Amino acid sequence: LAVLLAALGAARALSTCRTLDLEAARLKRIEAVRGQILSKLRLPAPPPDPEPEPAPGLPDDIRALYNSTRELLRQRARLRQP
Structure with a gap:
């Protein structure tokens, strides 16, 4: 058993595989999908966020x-006051 554990430890040390960073892979995939959507829409960059419109005022008759x-x-x- 000790020999097997030693062999596994040595095999891990010689491994050239990197550990998978799930967050980095997720962000990379999101960027890829975003790029595909922009390409499909033929846009060079995402459109700017629209500015919120001011709330309309009260109509004059209600005021x-x-x-x-x-x-x-x-x-x-x-x-009523005496």
């Missing part, structure tokens, strides 16, 4: 209704 409601509530509150 006017809101402001008139607030003003009406203020007037009622003033009338």
